[in-house]
Amino acid sequence: MSTAFHDDVSTNLLRRMKEGGFDFARVHPIEFYAIFPDEDRARMAARNFRGESLNAQVSVRADGAWHLQVSKVMYATHAGIGDFEHDLEALVVPLGGVLDGWGVTQEIPAKQP
Numbered sequence: 797m798s799t800a801f802h803d804d805v806s807t808n809l810l811r812r813m814k815e816g817g818f819d820f821a822r823v824h825p826i827e828f829y830a831i832f833p834d835e836d837r838a839r840m841a842a843r844n845f846r847g848e849s850l851n852a853q854v855s856v857r858a859d860g861a862w863h864l865q866v867s868k869v870m871y872a873t874h875a876g877i878g879d880f881e882h883d884l885e886a887l888v889v890p891l892g893g894v895l896d897g898w899g900v901t902q903e904i905p906a907k908q909p
Contacts, residue, residue, distance in 0.1 A: 805897065806877055813872065818902050823869050828880060829896035830864040830888045831857070837891040838862035844887055864893070872900055 814820070832838040835854065841864055842852035849869040857863050866884065870876050877898060885895050 806874055806881075809899075810872065810874055810877075813900070813902065816902060818872065818900075820872055823871055824900050825851075825867045825869050826872060826877065826880075826898060826900045828866045828868065828884055828898045830866075830884065830893045831896050832862045832864060832888075832891065832893040835862050837893060838864045841887055841891055841893060842866075863896075864888075 830838075830841065832841070835856070838854045842854050845852035845866045845868075851867040853865045853867075855863050855865075868880060870880070881895060881898065888895060
């Protein structure tokens with residue numbers, strides 16, 4: 797996937813988040829996804845993401861490929877997300893993987909009675 801494609805997707809998603817009232821003033825766990833042809837390569841990539849603000853999980857998909865989910869606590873900014881995706885792609889592609897997007901859970905405040 798090209799960097800321009802990632803930028804377009806991220807720009808659109810961030811715009812929709814803003815329209816939905818997302819709180820950009822605080823940090824959130826942002827999930828980044830990649831797909832690998834086998835478990836060994838997915839786990840090799842996952843070993844690079846450990847630390848205070850990082851968490852990585854590997855799981856098998858229904859189609860037999862392997863899914864890597866990297867969670868990073870950060871501000872949801874276009875530059876920050878783009879930089880992390882760039883670094884992730886540089887690690888994933890040589891291992892035969894492909895990026896599969898990113899996402900974040902938006903908290904919806906409870907309605908007061």
